[in-house]
Amino acid sequence: MLTQRIERALEATLQRSALSSSPPRLTRAIRHAVFPGGARIRPQLCLAVAMACGDDDPHLSDAMAVSLELIHCASLVHDDLPCFDNAALRRGQPSVHAAFGERIAVLAGDGLIVMSFAALAGSRPKHAERLADAIGILEQAVGPARGIVAGQAWECEPKADLVTYQREKTGSLFTAATAGGAASSGADPRSWLGLGDALGEAYQVADDIRDVLLDVQALGKPSHQDETHDRPSAARELGLEGALNHFNGLITRAVGSIPSCRGALRLRGMVLAEAKRLLPDECVSVVRQMSSGALVSGSPSRVGASNA
Amino acid sequence: MLTQRIERALEATLQRSALSSSPPRLTRAIRHAVFPGGARIRPQLCLAVAMACGDDDPHLSDAMAVSLELIHCASLVHDDLPCFDNAALRRGQPSVHAAFGERIAVLAGDGLIVMSFAALAGSRPKHAERLADAIGILEQAVGPARGIVAGQAWECEPKADLVTYQREKTGSLFTAATAGGAASSGADPRSWLGLGDALGEAYQVADDIRDVLLDVQALGKPSHQDETHDRPSAARELGLEGALNHFNGLITRAVGSIPSCRGALRLRGMVLAEAKRLLPDECVSVVRQMSSGALVSGSPSRVGASNA
Numbered sequence: 001m002l003t004q005r006i007e008r009a010l011e012a013t014l015q016r017s018a019l020s021s022s023p024p025r026l027t028r029a030i031r032h033a034v035f036p037g038g039a040r041i042r043p044q045l046c047l048a049v050a051m052a053c054g055d056d057d058p059h060l061s062d063a064m065a066v067s068l069e070l071i072h073c074a075s076l077v078h079d080d081l082p083c084f085d086n087a088a089l090r091r092g093q094p095s096v097h098a099a100f101g102e103r104i105a106v107l108a109g110d111g112l113i114v115m116s117f118a119a120l121a122g123s124r125p126k127h128a129e130r131l132a133d134a135i136g137i138l139e140q141a142v143g144p145a146r147g148i149v150a151g152q153a154w155e156c157e158p159k160a161d162l163v164t165y166q167r168e169k170t171g172s173l174f175t176a177a178t179a180g181g182a183a184s185s186g187a188d189p190r191s192w193l194g195l196g197d198a199l200g201e202a203y204q205v206a207d208d209i210r211d212v213l214l215d216v217q218a219l220g221k222p223s224h225q226d227e228t229h230d231r232p233s234a235a236r237e238l239g240l241e242g243a244l245n246h247f248n249g250l251i252t253r254a255v256g257s258i259p260s261c262r263g264a265l266r267l268r269g270m271v272l273a274e275a276k277r278l279l280p281d282e283c284v285s286v287v288r289q290m291s292s293g294a295l296v297s298g299s300p301s302r303v304g305a306s307n308a
Numbered sequence: 309m310l311t312q313r314i315e316r317a318l319e320a321t322l323q324r325s326a327l328s329s330s331p332p333r334l335t336r337a338i339r340h341a342v343f344p345g346g347a348r349i350r351p352q353l354c355l356a357v358a359m360a361c362g363d364d365d366p367h368l369s370d371a372m373a374v375s376l377e378l379i380h381c382a383s384l385v386h387d388d389l390p391c392f393d394n395a396a397l398r399r400g401q402p403s404v405h406a407a408f409g410e411r412i413a414v415l416a417g418d419g420l421i422v423m424s425f426a427a428l429a430g431s432r433p434k435h436a437e438r439l440a441d442a443i444g445i446l447e448q449a450v451g452p453a454r455g456i457v458a459g460q461a462w463e464c465e466p467k468a469d470l471v472t473y474q475r476e477k478t479g480s481l482f483t484a485a486t487a488g489g490a491a492s493s494g495a496d497p498r499s500w501l502g503l504g505d506a507l508g509e510a511y512q513v514a515d516d517i518r519d520v521l522l523d524v525q526a527l528g529k530p531s532h533q534d535e536t537h538d539r540p541s542a543a544r545e546l547g548l549e550g551a552l553n554h555f556n557g558l559i560t561r562a563v564g565s566i567p568s569c570r571g572a573l574r575l576r577g578m579v580l581a582e583a584k585r586l587l588p589d590e591c592v593s594v595v596r597q598m599s600s601g602a603l604v605s606g607s608p609s610r611v612g613a614s615n616a
Contacts, residue, residue, distance in 0.1 A: 018453040026452055026461035078418065083410040102391040106414065107461045110386065110421060111452030117425040118451060121443040131440075135429040143426065144334055144419030145326040153334035153415045 006043045009062040029100040029108040033073045042068045042177045049181030052263030061184040063123030067116040074112035133183045141176030166204045174200030194257035202250035206278035208235040241291040251275045314351045317370040337408040337416040341381045350376045350485045357489030360571030369492040371431030375424040382420035449484030474512045482508030502565035510558035514586035516543040549599040559583040
């Protein structure tokens with residue numbers, strides 16, 4: 001199973017990081033940020049593409065998957081800081097800064113970024129010549145030019161373009177997951193950018209829709225963050241039904257973008273299953289009913305407002 | 309000149325990072341964190357050791373020097389955050405969070421960590437087989453196990469051991485500078501750990517002494533940070549004269565630890581010159597006079613308190 005492989009690889013990486021000699025609160029905070037995980041969607045996508053491409057260097061594909069998840073965890077820890085979302089909850093449990101304080105949260109995020117690069121650099125792949133590409137893919141996904149750091153920094157600009165913002169903040173790690181999975185298996189990463197790009201945007205659009213639809217219990221984090229922080233949101237820009245149509249179009253594009261390879265059929269099935277997980281049927285029904293007017297009178301006013 | 313080589317290499321790295329496409333405030337904040345620099349002591353030490361060892365792969369030694377300076381800048385940006393030192397000044401100008409806000413300061417530090425690893429990974433060295441060692445040295449210097457992240461996190465523990473704390477917070481980048489300079493020139497990094505270790509501790513002890521002696525104008529940052537934040541300080545633990553004797557012993561150890569190599573004599577001269585820069589003669593005179601009682605009545609009470 002992919003999920004077991006990912007959890008094992010993450011655990012092995014944390015063990016190798018010699019965290020046992022770290023300051024105890026930092027160690028606990030880093031573990032708290034990584035375990036238990038969320039859907040592990042980025043490392044799953046990375047390994048699924050690696051396997052579709054033959055997965056002939058599993059040490060490297062494992063390291064690529066781990067590095068993406070550690071960077072993702074780092075970004076969540078820093079996003080939750082008081083100066084950004086000031087979120088007390090993450091994945092249904094206290095956020096790192098809520099549990100360990102702001103200083104340890106800054107350092108845990110920093111440490112996770114370092115561990116992410118170290119996981120790749122120290123992976124001792126069978127095909128050592130693939131390593132520089134893999135690190136380059138990670139760097140592009142995170143860096144201040146076009147990666148998640150850039151995406152988050154667009155929030156601090158007076159004017160942000162929705163597409164740029166979403167591509168960098170969320171999409172970059174999805175693109176890195178598909179490109180990195182391919183590169184670690186010796187395939188051309190450029191052929192896999194389309195899949196990551198479409199899935200990353202779909203993931204963000206689904207999040208925007210769910211943010212409007214769900215309350216804090218169902219989501220495991222405070223809803224309406226986009227509204228509170230005045231962030232770009234497809235659900236607000238396109239309306240709920242427009243956002244749903246956009247989501248479906250992105251999934252179709254994702255499925256169509258999968259290059260011909262021996263694992264293509266399995267991967268298509270995975271993408272469609274992921275689409276269902278991101279926007280379950282009941283969410284789709286509510287959006288359709290709201291659009292037809294059936295739910296307007298009974299819907300909470302905030303949904304109407306967000307949909308404006 | 310070493311300093312020109314370092315500034316050129318830093319500028320080239322920032323250019324290559326494609327910061328021109330970054331969010332504008334993030335770009336300005338990253339430049340603000342890197343230029344104008346401080347003494348650039350870590351990259352100078354790295355290149356001095358590389359040159360003492362032959363410097364046969366200057367792309368790699370440049371990248372190693374740059375990566376250490378970028379990490380150092382990242383750590384300053386995050387150390388200055390409100391939740392840590394809350395320092396409004398750094399190197400005599402507004403700190404990054406004071407100039408650009410806390411959110412951009414968190415992201416600039418994150419971006420600098422990423423750029424540091426990317427500088428090494430993308431350096432295209434002549435001797436590619438040295439790259440993994442170089443990245444490993446950087447990781448050890450920064451990581452949550454024994455690097456500067458760990459050192460900073462010891463501040464968040466109820467009890468910190470002075471030697472551990474100083475070694476990790478300051479010493480780790482000095483050790484990485486000597487080990488990294490050697491590794492990038494094909495020499496055995498382990499033979500150079502002693503020099504970095506002694507110089508790193510000497511640097512910290514000199515900082516502790518100057519913190520007690522100098523006011524904010526002379527230092528370019530608020531003095532008495534150690535006292536304010538209840539940090540370990542050699543000047544407080546050993547007294548000013550004890551700390552000065554310790555400093556001199558460390559410089560002697562540093563000079564004696566330089567392995568036999570063609571650049572050894574020049575490097576010894578550099579270390580002694582650096583010692584004078586760290587603790588100028590006038591500082592030494594003040595300490596000696598205070599110890600002999602000559603300055604006790606006229607000394608500000610805070611010096612007496614810190615020296616207790």
